[in-house]
Amino acid sequence: MKERKSIIDKAWEVQRKIENKFHSVGKGKYGRVIKMARKPTSEEYNRTLKITMGGMFIIGGIGFVIYIVKQVVAPWVMSLLGI
Numbered sequence: 001m002k003e004r005k006s007i008i009d010k011a012w013e014v015q016r017k018i019e020n021k022f023h024s025v026g027k028g029k030y031g032r033v034i035k036m037a038r039k040p041t042s043e044e045y046n047r048t049l050k051i052t053m054g055g056m057f058i059i060g061g062i063g064f065v066i067y068i069v070k071q072v073v074a075p076w077v078m079s080l081l082g083i
Contacts, residue, residue, distance in 0.1 A: 040048070
């Protein structure tokens with residue numbers, strides 16, 4: 001019975017530690033940010049989505065151009081130069 005009590009006591013101790021950690025979440029350095037956070041309106045969400053997708057397409061386009069230069073243009077230039 002003594003062994004069971006110590007396991008229960010350990011469990012309560014772990015529970016208290018976890019509760020104490022989460023109790024101070026709103027009071028630390030990120031507390032203001034968490035308190036100010038809110039769900040975006042659909043207009044804000046759509047605007048953010050469009051900007052993000054535009055950035056992804058631009059970065060993908062740049063990567064595709066680099067790939068085409070490497071695969072097609074560079075060998076063609078090298079063959080013209082006789083390298």
